[in-house]
């Protein structure tokens with residue numbers, strides 16, 4: 357799915373562009389996600405788990421743009437990837453009323469309103485598609501994310517204890533949230 361380019365003004369007055377990533381930016385996308393995974397323990401992978409080639413990343417972006425059930429929106433600041441989010445509309449007769457969200461923004465751009473702007477677009481897309489339930493998960497302790505999600509109308513529905521184990525051997529729970537449209 358393609359997201360039509362949109363300009364947003366951040367809390368610090370900077371301009372950012374929300375748009376679908378393009379295949380030419382595959383390397384930028386890969387560098388962004390590796391960096392993001394090294395900046396926080398609240399994403400699902402460590403940076404070294406993104407050890408994939410540019411060609412594979414290009415193929416992933418191509419697939420994404422052509423996928424009828426996934427909308428990916430990247431945030432560009434001064435031509436560089438500052439963040440990315442994704443909504444996946446589920447298939448299947450018993451699950452097509454649901455859509456799942458993922459989001460990650462580089463640390464230097466946290467708290468500037470990018471996440472809020474992205475959620476506005478994701479919620480609008482879900483409403484346009486007739487989705488009934490939006491869902492997402494976050495890792496225990498991610499207060500910034502939880503605040504954003506609750507502000508956008510999501511509620512914690514259940515907790516799965518100890519589903520993540522970090523390098524230091526400590527465990528983290530996963531919180532599952534829903535928003536009914």
Ligand SMILES: CC(C)(COP(=O)(O)OP(=O)(O)OC[C@H]1O[C@@H](n2cnc3c(N)ncnc32)[C@H](O)[C@@H]1OP(=O)(O)O)[C@@H](O)C(=O)NCCC(=O)NCCS
Nearest residue numbers: 398459460461466467468469470471472494499500501503
């Ligand atoms: C979580 C994340 C997506 C939020 O995006 P963002 O662009 O920083 O979000 P916004 O700037 O739109 O909003 C952040 C809100 O959190 C609030 N906030 C900041 N730090 C906070 C904290 N420690 N506790 C609670 N709220 C906090 C801000 O005040 C702001 O609230 P407001 O809009 O009511 O003023 C982003 O920080 C991020 O990508 N983090 C790292 C990766 C990650 O955690 N991804 C989510 C995985 S589930």
